[in-house]
Amino acid sequence: MEISKTLRGALLGLATFVAGLAVTAAEAQTIRMWTFLNPAGNAPREKALAEMIRKFESANPGVKISVEPQVWDQMTPKFLAAHRAGNAPDIVWVVTDLLGDALKTGSLADLGELFVNKWPAAARDERKDGYWSRCAQGNRVHCLFHSRNYYGVIYRTDFLKEAGVDPAKLSTWPAFIEAAKKLTVKDASGNVTRWGFGQQFSEDRADSQMMTSLMLSRQGDLFDAKGGAKWANATGAEALKLQTDMVTVHGVTPRQAVTWSAEDLYEQFAAGRIAMFTGAVVRISTMQAKVGSDNVGFMIWPGIDGKPHSPAVMAGWAVGVWSGGKNKAMAGKFLEYMSTGESDKLWVEVGGQLPGAPSTLASMKAFTDLPANAYLTTAALGVAKYGWIPSVEYGVGGYRQALNKAAQDVIVGNVDPMAALVAAEKRFNQQNNR
Amino acid sequence: MRDTRTPFLLFAPAFALLGFVLLSPVVYAGWFSLQRIEYGAPTGYAGLLNFRRLFDGETLGATFGRTALHTGLSVVLTIAIALALAVWIDRLRPRVGFIVQTIVIVPWIVSTVVATLLFRWVFVNDIGIAAYLIGTVTGGVSGLLTEPGGAMGLLVVVSVWKRIGYAVIVLLAGLKSIPDELEEAARIDGASGWQVFRRITLPLLKTPLLLTAVVLTLSNINTVETPLILTGGGPRDATRVLAIDVYERAFAIFDLGSATALALVMFAGNILLVLAYVKLSRWRA
Numbered sequence: 089m090e091i092s093k094t095l096r097g098a099l100l101g102l103a104t105f106v107a108g109l110a111v112t113a114a115e116a117q118t119i120r121m122w123t124f125l126n127p128a129g130n131a132p133r134e135k136a137l138a139e140m141i142r143k144f145e146s147a148n149p150g151v152k153i154s155v156e157p158q159v160w161d162q163m164t165p166k167f168l169a170a171h172r173a174g175n176a177p178d179i180v181w182v183v184t185d186l187l188g189d190a191l192k193t194g195s196l197a198d199l200g201e202l203f204v205n206k207w208p209a210a211a212r213d214e215r216k217d218g219y220w221s222r223c224a225q226g227n228r229v230h231c232l233f234h235s236r237n238y239y240g241v242i243y244r245t246d247f248l249k250e251a252g253v254d255p256a257k258l259s260t261w262p263a264f265i266e267a268a269k270k271l272t273v274k275d276a277s278g279n280v281t282r283w284g285f286g287q288q289f290s291e292d293r294a295d296s297q298m299m300t301s302l303m304l305s306r307q308g309d310l311f312d313a314k315g316g317a318k319w320a321n322a323t324g325a326e327a328l329k330l331q332t333d334m335v336t337v338h339g340v341t342p343r344q345a346v347t348w349s350a351e352d353l354y355e356q357f358a359a360g361r362i363a364m365f366t367g368a369v370v371r372i373s374t375m376q377a378k379v380g381s382d383n384v385g386f387m388i389w390p391g392i393d394g395k396p397h398s399p400a401v402m403a404g405w406a407v408g409v410w411s412g413g414k415n416k417a418m419a420g421k422f423l424e425y426m427s428t429g430e431s432d433k434l435w436v437e438v439g440g441q442l443p444g445a446p447s448t449l450a451s452m453k454a455f456t457d458l459p460a461n462a463y464l465t466t467a468a469l470g471v472a473k474y475g476w477i478p479s480v481e482y483g484v485g486g487y488r489q490a491l492n493k494a495a496q497d498v499i500v501g502n503v504d505p506m507a508a509l510v511a512a513e514k515r516f517n518q519q520n521n522r
Numbered sequence: 523m524r525d526t527r528t529p530f531l532l533f534a535p536a537f538a539l540l541g542f543v544l545l546s547p548v549v550y551a552g553w554f555s556l557q558r559i560e561y562g563a564p565t566g567y568a569g570l571l572n573f574r575r576l577f578d579g580e581t582l583g584a585t586f587g588r589t590a591l592h593t594g595l596s597v598v599l600t601i602a603i604a605l606a607l608a609v610w611i612d613r614l615r616p617r618v619g620f621i622v623q624t625i626v627i628v629p630w631i632v633s634t635v636v637a638t639l640l641f642r643w644v645f646v647n648d649i650g651i652a653a654y655l656i657g658t659v660t661g662g663v664s665g666l667l668t669e670p671g672g673a674m675g676l677l678v679v680v681s682v683w684k685r686i687g688y689a690v691i692v693l694l695a696g697l698k699s700i701p702d703e704l705e706e707a708a709r710i711d712g713a714s715g716w717q718v719f720r721r722i723t724l725p726l727l728k729t730p731l732l733l734t735a736v737v738l739t740l741s742n743i744n745t746v747e748t749p750l751i752l753t754g755g756g757p758r759d760a761t762r763v764l765a766i767d768v769y770e771r772a773f774a775i776f777d778l779g780s781a782t783a784l785a786l787v788m789f790a791g792n793i794l795l796v797l798a799y800v801k802l803s804r805w806r807a
Contacts, residue, residue: 172563189776343668485775493758499757512580519578519777
């Protein structure tokens, strides 16, 4: 009798366990996401993403957001190949340079069907900027930008204050160069201990440098209507000369810039070795964590031809749902959650980057009024009035490398700027079949 | 009567699996390189289009030349220094020899990325310790990484430093395998130290030397981490070797077709080197 009772109890327990497993299996849904951010990391944006995932998972029991961190420059080509092979992740972050390719392959699902069409018209309208237009095709919307990057000048506020330089007055290149000279410091033996203006001309991990802003101010674009490079002209040569003169004439940028990657600039800045440098606004929060939140400022490029500022390159990461995925609805739900006001605030407050909706920033006046957060307002102004983003009609992969190679030619090889740009233009057009 | 088929049948599954794992990427790459690649995926047969694209821009010849220079210098210097070290260690007392061996092997076991970054931090800017010393002594700025010749020189130094431990271990093993009585007999016959080394030791080290030479050659040709991290292929393409070219085609320009074609050309070169090794290793002194 006792044995029978024990057996019955054991069977009941087993049945409950099996039933529990079956229910869990039925409810469990894993959404795979490829991004360069690692939610287990300590960078501000990584913390913001981790917090979003935690909140979403707790609000959606049985759903697991599985992030598979990727090397950023290989992620989009890998996604395109995975799309063709039929094994891409449910959610992917696409780099701006290859967004056109991703759209042309039909690899990104229409977010309108998934959730965007259900938004109030006002919510859609306020997002309709340059980033939105790159994701929109007719009535369809294939992605939302969740890392809005704007390139300008990142500077050490304490160094500028010490040198008596007011960043608000650096609206022309002559003023900027004079400030960079004041900020360049040498020791007793003549070795430079701090450079006024850091730039990077390595082809490895290349970012857009200052010459692009001057070219954009005069030409409006870096490419012609067919995607061919538009550099080897008087404006391009003037811009390249201005950029390389910082090394060869003014001595405010080190010659080592020809070997520096974008990452080197952030390291040098964090080490107090450069006072100002060409940088991306999305990295400011990380720099603040290293050198103090009140010690990092951001400015839009100086202007030319009497204009207050020159346009800067905008870039970023367009987040989309894979069109071939089996979990599109849930993937869309998470992407929508990443775009809510709650998440937008996380991107700003924790991640230190621009929000997707301008109203989010407007609603956070107390936060953006803090001196340490003033860069967000500056960058938002830049995005709204002085931004340029490549067309998605053609790919522009390799343009930053080609322009950096031209800078190397001038600095190391003493090549004439126009000749260097002719070679750069030829190289880019050949590489891209233009 | 012995059944000769059974051993082959037993081995067949393992060979099939091994063959699939080893060869399928090569076969796929061969097929991929003959396709028109759009948006990262094959869209149709393109013949030799991707191979012809390798010659756009007329830079491939120079890239081959730089690869040969980097590989040749690195291999020759690594073997020369490693041989000297191995002979020296072989003559040390066992305990001291073990300590020196351990020190020599450290660069080989350190991650390539970490090791290259260390060199980069030492040389890359004007407060890197080496660059600072050079600048202080010469009164100028170190041009090691900013001048084409200096950058290639430093790349060779890093390549030699990274792989010397491997070469020392292989050559030392070769030296240990040479019977003592051969050298003793030569000395009794009146041979000098140099004559013993040239006539006895070196010929008997032929196989480990060849093995080291081929492995080092393959390793130097195929490495992308060292030049990518140290110089990024610059300045002015001075250190753009084949592996960097493949990387840039694939991940900077996103031209996966020509990247695959170039990778296949490198693969063919690797196979030729291995065949040369196999043929040479049969040669008898």
